[in-house]
Amino acid sequence: EIVMTQSPATLSVSPGERATLSCRASQSVSSNLAWYQQKPGQAPRLLIYGASTRATGIPARFSGSGSGTEFTLTISSLQSEDFAVYYCQQYNNWPPKVTFGQGTRLEIK
Amino acid sequence: QVQLVQSGAEVKKPGASVKVSCKASGYTFTSYGISWVRQAPGQGLEWMGWISAYNGNTNYAQKLQGRVTMTTDTSTSTAYMELRSLRSDDTAVYYCARDNTAMAHLDYWGQGTLVTVSS
Numbered sequence: 001e002i003v004m005t006q007s008p009a010t011l012s013v014s015p016g017e018r019a020t021l022s023c024r025a026s027q028s029v030s031s032n033l034a035w036y037q038q039k040p041g042q043a044p045r046l047l048i049y050g051a052s053t054r055a056t057g058i059p060a061r062f063s064g065s066g067s068g069t070e071f072t073l074t075i076s077s078l079q080s081e082d083f084a085v086y087y088c089q090q091y092n093n094w095p096p097k098v099t100f101g102q103g104t105r106l107e108i109k
Numbered sequence: 110q111v112q113l114v115q116s117g118a119e120v121k122k123p124g125a126s127v128k129v130s131c132k133a134s135g136y137t138f139t140s141y142g143i144s145w146v147r148q149a150p151g152q153g154l155e156w157m158g159w160i161s162a163y164n165g166n167t168n169y170a171q172k173l174q175g176r177v178t179m180t181t182d183t184s185t186s187t188a189y190m191e192l193r194s195l196r197s198d199d200t201a202v203y204y205c206a207r208d209n210t211a212m213a214h215l216d217y218w219g220q221g222t223l224v225t226v227s228s
Contacts (some may be wrong), residue, residue, distance in 0.1 A: 006112060014195075032190055034213065034214040035217070036154075038154075043204055043216055043218035043219065043220060043221055044154065044204070044206075045217075045218070046147075046214055046215065046217075049209075049212055049213065049214035049216075050212065050213070050214075055214075055216065071164055073121040087153065089154075089214070089215070091175075091213035091214060093210065095159075095166075095168035096142060096144070096159040096208060096210050097156070097159070097168060097170075098144060098146075098157065098215070100146075100153060100154040100155070100156065102153050102155045103154075
């Protein structure tokens with residue numbers, strides 16, 4: 001079973017600065033990697049899929065990179081609304097199976 | 110616009126069952142799967158399983174095998190998740206999500222349903 005490990009668990013960054021979140025897979029997931037943002041009391045929101053493709057309506061300050069086992073979500077200039085928990089997710093196409101990382105909490109410094 | 114609207118909060122006793130519904134609109138229901146994801150209080154996301162809205166095929170998380178059943182009603186574009194033999198650690202918010210299998214992600218999510226298991 002593939003295990004997804006996110007780091008760090010908590011990241012403290014000032015508004016306007018860059019945030020870099022990491023996600024590592026225990027074995028190659030190719031580019032079947034997505035990122036979600038979750039704010040308190042809300043459902044997760046898809047940000048990035050295919051490791052680097054922004055979902056509809058997602059601002060350009062969000063970018064994803066990586067393939068195989070190492071992935072990165074970068075938020076280029078943090079806005080107040082970006083402080084949230086971020087999850088990476090790998091997807092096994094058949095049979096469909098999803099595994100989430102444990103999350104990174106992005107907090108205001 | 111794509112919407113997934115879930116049923117309301119539930120309170121159940123240990124050993125009981127719960128059935129959560131997820132009504133889809135704004136897209137062709139049978140063209141996508143539905144995944145169910147739960148989140149215990151203060152915890153991360155846990156994938157529970159997937160169902161094809163096209164043919165009803167399912168794949169469940171191993172830890173829930175035997176306790177969970179996912180179904181769909183294509184006449185009403187509604188997906189259902191039933192969890193049996195409830196325990197206190199099943200207390201969580203349960204989400205349905207449109208499963209874009211071809212593109213390997215969950216692109217639209219329901220608002221969540223809180224299920225509380227307590228004696």
